[in-house]
Amino acid sequence: MHHMQIAQRVFNTPLMVDPAKALAFLAGLGPRITGSEISVAGLEIAAEDQVEATLPARASLFGEDLAQRQARNGSQPFAVVNGIAVIEIAGTLVHRGAWIGQSSGLTSYEGIAAQLSAALADLAIRGIALDIDSFGGEVAGAFDLADRIRTARSVKPVHAFVADHALSAGYALASQADRIILPRTGAVGSIGVVAMHSDMSGALDQKGIAVTLIHAGARKLDANPYQPLPESVRARIAGELEDLRQLFAETVAEGRGQRLDTQRALGTEAAVFRGEAAVFAGLADEVADPVTAFRAFAAASRGTSTPRGKAFLMTNIPEDHAAPTAAPAANPAPAASLAPEPAPKPAVSAPQAEAAPSPEAIRAEAAEVAQVCAQAARLGVSIDAADALTRGIKPEALRAKVLADLAARSDAAGIIATAPAAGAKESPIVAAARKSAATSR
Structure with missing residues (x-):
């Protein structure tokens, strides 16, 4: 395995991934990456078995080689069920890679994008189902793919079926679908960003190894693994993560429309919501068995094989299947009250009363x-x-x-x-x- 590539993708880079899941694989791969055991302050890690496998399918951000090769072989780079393209978004999500996912345990954004393009180009495909079970992954590439999914739904219907997790980057992608369906135990959300820093200085001291860093540029060595993380660097990284969280929330709002705006997305504070609670919070649209819901989606899509638009169009006006939820109050009362809110006083500059509702x-x-x-x-x-x-x-x-x-x-x-x-x-x-x-x- 390419341990240096794994280390580069784990440390000192923003990740949209559930922290416990992100750290779990370090328990198994940590000694191979760093040469010694890794300890994580404040968290207990349950080690999981790692599967080393590859899938020899290649995608590209700029070409259609994957789709063309599959077409020559008389197949598509995704499963087709009743005219619906099923695109799997599973495991850890990464930006680039010579794979589509599945047995590798990784799914690349470029691979998902290639499948999405192939599904849109195939006139026999009536709709797109995103089969999602992911705790998230890399920030790099996630928002660009989210934009492509949102654009795709102006051409063909796109539904996200969560079985059982769409967290962090996984939710960033799911939120761009026309509709999100999850089972009773399904979990969505975690609208936040995390970064990990590896401090190897103590381990090097124990082994009698001294690392001399020679650099040009005052910030060239920021967050290097051979020294403790300075507070000023920590603060700067935290600020960058907050900017990314803002972008995350704005992207979710673009996909969810009136069902979940930017402020309500930020107000979740990266919480995870399950089942009906996710619907109430505006993060999902329906609680249902994914298989039954998929069959209903396939049946409803019959007769809509022609694209709904002639070209990819950016849109932030989704089909609303769930009413908007209330934003968390800045200074909430100890308990929610059923008393109706008093009518606001009319502004001096607008003396006319509002028209009565129809x-x-x-x-x-x-x-x-x-x-x-x-x-x-x-x-x-x-x-x-x-x-x-x-x-x-x-x-x-x-x-x-x-x-x-x-x-x-x-x-x-x-x-x-x-x-x-x-x-x-x-x-x-x-x-x-x-x-x-x-x-x-």
Whole structure:
């Protein structure tokens, strides 16, 4: 294996990956990469067996060699089921690589892009299904591929089927689909970025090895593995990660539209949401068995084999299958209230009162309130729909109450878990979950 390439992709580079999963493989490969055991402060790593394998398929960012070679062989670089191209996004996601994924345990963004292009070019393909089970991977290349997926859905329908994880970079890709479906145990989110620094100075001292670094340029040696990480360098890296998190949230918002805007994406504080909680938070659209949902997608796509547009078009107006969720309040009250919010005072510069909502808008809001109450009942949260309608409570307020109730349960840590970055404002939902979990211990 190319251990130096692995080390370059792990250390001193931003990663959108679940921290525990990112560190798990280091337990097995650490001695091979660094020549000694690796210890990670504050985390216990469960070692997993590593499979060394390769897939001799090659893709390119600039050419269509992969699709053309597959076409000459009478096949496609993806599975086709009932006219739907199934593109697998599994394992650790990397920018470049001479593989598509599968047995290597890695999936490259360039390989996914090649499959996406081939699916769009094939007139026999009526839709695209993203089969996702990934804890994330590299930042490099992730956002460009996310843009391509969002563009693709203006040509053919794209649905993301999560079985069972779409976290970090995996969620960045899933969020660009028209619709996200996950099972009851499925997990999505982790809208955040992490970087790891390897400090080998102690190990080198024990072995009597002295490394002399000769450089030109004051910042040339920033975050090198032979010295402890200076606080100034740590702060700079943290700032870069925060900029990337902002880009991550903006990319998610481009894909999700009104279902999850930038501020609500940032407000999750990289939390992970499961099942119905993910739908309530706006990170997913439906909880269903992925196989059944895929069959429904294939049946609905019949008769739509011609592209919906003549060219790739950038769009940030997705089909909304779930109403927007409420953004976390900056200074939340201890518990969510069902009392309707007081009407805002009219501005001095705008004396005219707002027009009364149309009967159609009132009926649509009532239907949305009923849907929220039905979803809440499946989660074990009881809400009187008739009372909510009588009191004029908005759907967004109902969703906020349900999320607060879920976070207050003793098992909330199983629904929402992860800690905010140092210095970042903690989400009120995560704070309630952490307080409840601490009380129950």
